[in-house]
Amino acid sequence: MKGSLFAILGGAFITLQGVANSQISSGIGTWQAATITQFTGFFVAFLILLFVRDKKLHEIKKVKPLYLTSGAFGAFVIFCNVTAIHRNGVTLTISSLLIAQLCLTYIIDYKGWFGVDKLNINSLQFIGIGMMIVGVIILGY
Numbered sequence: 001m002k003g004s005l006f007a008i009l010g011g012a013f014i015t016l017q018g019v020a021n022s023q024i025s026s027g028i029g030t031w032q033a034a035t036i037t038q039f040t041g042f043f044v045a046f047l048i049l050l051f052v053r054d055k056k057l058h059e060i061k062k063v064k065p066l067y068l069t070s071g072a073f074g075a076f077v078i079f080c081n082v083t084a085i086h087r088n089g090v091t092l093t094i095s096s097l098l099i100a101q102l103c104l105t106y107i108i109d110y111k112g113w114f115g116v117d118k119l120n121i122n123s124l125q126f127i128g129i130g131m132m133i134v135g136v137i138i139l140g141y
Contacts (some may be wrong), residue, residue, distance in 0.1 A: 015094050018081040022090075025082045034078040041074070067114075083084075093134040102129055 010131065025033035049057070060068075082095040106125065112118035 011098075012039075013098070014081075015090065016115065017078075018085055018093065019090055021078055021082045022085040025086075030076075030079055030082045033082060034075045037078050038071075038074055094141050095139055099129065099132050099136060102132070 021033045021037055024036060055086045078110055081093060081097065084096070088096070106129070108114060108116060109119040
């Protein structure tokens with residue numbers, strides 16, 4: 001239950017961040033908005049880290065260096081979201097974003113990339129994704 005709640009909150013925050021970044025970028029530019037967003041995100045995460053003090057930061061040596069670059073994806077996420085929101089609106093952008101996430105996560109699960117357990121993917125799941133794509137097409141018209 002907690003996992004689902006955090007997923008719902010995460011989705012809500014992605015949407016709110018996209019809309020806010022779109023507004024910021026209208027005034028100062030997309031990469032400037034991405035810079036401000038990444039900086040404020042770092043600042044808030046750092047404050048939380050100082051408050052939590054879980055003492056696990058020293059174990060960073062155990063993390064593969066490639067994975068340590070994942071925060072850089074955030075800049076491109078922001079740029080893509082802002083650009084799409086300006087061109088397609090919030091609903092179509094977030095719907096498309098969710099489908100892209102779902103498709104890539106299915107591939108990751110199926111292939112076992114990034115150390116995740118391989119999962120069997122069945123035809124019903126592909127039908128579900130197809131229905132979502134049809135839904136987004138309908139939303140776009």
